[in-house]
Amino acid sequence: KRRLVLVLGDQLTAEGAALRAADKTRDVVMMAEVRAETDYVGHHKQKIALVFAAMRAFAEGLRADGWTVAYTRFGETGNSGSITGEILRRAEEHRAASAVTIAPGEWRLRQALEDCPIPVVQLPDDRFLCSEAEFAEWAKGRKSLRMEYFYREMRRKTGLLMAGDDPEGGQWNYDAENRKPAQADLFRVNAPRFAPDGTTREVLDLVAREFADNFGGLEGFNWAVDRNGAQKALAHFIAHNLADFGTYQDAMLEDDPLLYHSLLSPYLNLGLLGPLEVCQAAARAYAAGKVPLNSAEGFIRQIIGWREYVRGIYFHEGPDYTARNHLDQHRKLPWAYWGGKTEMNCLRHAVAQTRDLAYAHHIQRLMITGNFALLAGVDPAQVQEWYLAVYIDAFEWVEAPNTAGMSQFADGGVIASKPYVSSGAYIDRMSDYCGSCAYSVKKKMGEGACPFNLLYWHFLDRNRDKFAGNPRMAVIYRSWDKRKPEDRKMILGQAETMLNKIAQDAF
Ligand code: FAD
Ligand code: SF4
Incomplete structure (x- = not known):
């Protein structure tokens, strides 16, 4: 009996488990660009463009390889707007009674497929080395x-x-x-150039039109959209x-x-x-x-x-991982993360390049945007939504543990043995951001002191009950306790003032 083979936007592998399990002469591959997937967070424009362009290129490859592909384009008449809606529509159209797919990389979609009125077999994703x-x-x-x-x-x-x-x-x-x-x-030698082909240009136009209000620019789009291009990127990296x-x-x-x-x-x-x-x-x-x-x-x-x-x-x-908030942080994500004004040179640069490229490297994610959100007491759910939205590579299975776990300590230490926090000194040592910053990284307190310097101690002080017993942090608490009481009071007071400024997006 004919089956649908659902290929999701991050399952673009010709030898994927679902395609391997299918019969080319009988089964129908289905792929769909749908609202439910573009809108569950407000993805960066380049991310939507990359996924759609890569999906279209992959579908063409499958057709050339002899598969029947039912491809739903964004905005096309009849597009039901969700993956399960498309499964039902294609099942009826092709008289298929069931579907098979690779288990999605997030709980949300796994649940949706389980709830689908027709059976959808979710095969283990064997593209990973550890099942x-x-x-x-x-x-x-x-x-x-x-x-x-x-x-x-x-x-x-x-x-x-x-x-x-x-x-x-x-x-x-x-x-x-x-x-x-x-x-x-x-x-x-920086990244190789990938000039957009016809399909990619079409998708870039679509995204510019339909997702005009989403975060990020499309001008810097320089991503390969097929395996061939990705292999070139790999060879370039290894060589240079x-x-x-x-x-x-x-x-x-x-x-x-x-x-x-x-x-x-x-x-x-x-x-x-x-x-x-x-x-x-x-x-x-x-x-x-x-x-x-x-x-x-x-x-x-x-x-x-x-x-x-x-x-x-x-x-x-388990599915509750993303909802954890071990440090009980509830402040809002500053507007600066979406490009709003800030005098902090490091944060401004990390956000600006994220807007332009949908990319920041690991230490920028961990020690600039992540470190700052953690020190500033931001609700980890909001932090997580930001990372899931703005990065080209953000899919929940990889984004959530990195954000909630490694970066925000919201999981209470499942991943990290201590929180990734630092004062401005670390950023000054590892970057050239501080030289042209309105704040002074050398100032530990007082007018113009680097916000990281103030908030670092506030964070440690307000979470003393959670971290003082951690042997890896004892020495930091000892050095804090050795400072003059009036200095500690002053730093904490100035950190409070800074937190208020952050809450008003005036920092
Ligand atoms: P490179 O520095 O060249 O590293 C090589 C490869 O190693 C990467 O391509 C990636 O596949 C892998 N890698 C490196 N670090 C990690 C890591 N911590 N976890 C998983 N894989 C890693 N990575 C994502 O792929 N998607 C995300 O949504 C994501 N969100 C993150 C959020 C936060 C708060 C932090 C701190 C890190 C996050 N990372 C995420 C991990 C890492 O920052 C990116 O994988 C990396 O920056 C991608 O750029 P690259 O390919 O140039 O990596
Ligand atoms: Fe960032 Fe502080 Fe350096 Fe400014 S002084 S760039 S805020 S670490």
């Missing part, structure tokens, strides 16, 4: 689920950078070498940027938003590249002596470590 079942097995009986131990298992499982049973070079992790600030460099990736991984520069980062996350998350092929390419470059171990290891750890680990956590922790 949900394997992760549950790893997590069973463990007191804490730290990434580093998970990562070692994944190294053993994949054999990547292994010398027999031991890690290549004798250490699992070379992060100690990966914390250098970067200098402006005219010879740094991987060698220095590790060393400058945490660096930030005002005029260089990309540095040595790969920009491969959207391709991995849409399914245009597989995690293993990406890591094997990095391992080969190391074996050929073209890149140092700290870079190859650091890069591979992000993918077989962090990426697989956060997905494991998301499904292991």
Whole structure:
């Protein structure tokens, strides 16, 4: 009996489980651009454009490969506006009694498919190296689920950078070498250019018209939209940027938003590249002596470590994960995150590049926008919605654990052993933002003191009951307690004033 094969916008893998399970001569592939998916958060324009353009290109590829594809375009007559609505419509049209798909990467859509009036089989997504079942097995009986131990298992499982049973070079992790600030460099090779083809131009016009009020600009759209392009992006990164990736991984520069980062996350998350092929390419470059171990290891750890680990956590922790608020923070997300005015140079730059490129690298996400929201007491649900909306690579399985867990400590320490907070000194060390800022990073208090310096102590002070017992934080509390009582009082008072200014979007 004929089945529908539902291919979602982030399931653009020709060997995906659902296509493998289907019969090309009988079954009908269905893909749909629908309102329910464009509107559950107000996505960045480039994100909608990339997903639609990549979906259209993928559908063409399937047709060329002999599949029957029922493709619903955005705004087309009859478009029911939701995935389940489209399943019902296509089922009737093609006389199909059931559908098969890869289980979606978020609880919301998994539930919607379960509630669909016709049966929809959700197959495990085997594009990941660690299945949900394997992760549950790893997590069973463990007191804490730290990434580093998970990562070692994944190294053993994949054999990547292994010398027999031991890690290549004798250490699992070379992060100690990966914390250098970067200098402006005219010879740094940035991302390759991807000129939009006809399909992409059509989609860019559609998005400009239909999503005019969404955050972000389309002018900087420079993403590959098919596997071919994604493979070029991978080859470019391995040839030009991987060698220095590790060393400058945490660096930030005002005029260089990309540095040595790969920009491969959207391709991995849409399914245009597989995690293993990406890591094997990095391992080969190391074996050929073209890149140092700290870079190859650091890069591979992000993918077989962090990426697989956060997905494991998301499904292991369950649908309530995104609603957690361990630190009981309830302030609103400042308007500056949507481009509103702020004198904070680092925040302004991180947001501006996010608006222009739908991209910021990890340390900007963690130590600028994330750090500031956490220190400023912002409701983690609002923070999470922002990250889910504004980044090109944001899908809930990866965005939520990074935001709620790693960045906002809203999960109470499932992912992070301590909150990722810092004063301005860290940002000053790792970036060139502070030199041209209206605030002074050297000032710990008083007029013009960097907001990070004030809010850092306010955060620690207001959460003393939660963190003072954490051995990794005891020394910080000791240094705070050693300060003169009148200084502490003054800093906390000025932090309160700053919080009020933030609430009024005047900072
Ligand atoms: P590179 O720096 O070149 O890293 C290589 C690859 O490693 C990335 O392509 C990515 O696939 C993977 N990777 C690196 N760090 C992580 C991580 N922490 N979790 C998962 N994969 C990782 N990543 C997303 O893909 N989608 C998100 O929605 C997302 N939201 C984030 C929110 C916050 C608050 C933070 C702190 C991080 C978030 N990340 C997210 C992780 C990371 O910032 C991005 O994966 C990375 O910046 C993507 O750019 P890149 O491809 O140039 O990465
Ligand atoms: Fe950011 Fe503070 Fe530096 Fe200004 S002084 S750029 S607010 S860290």
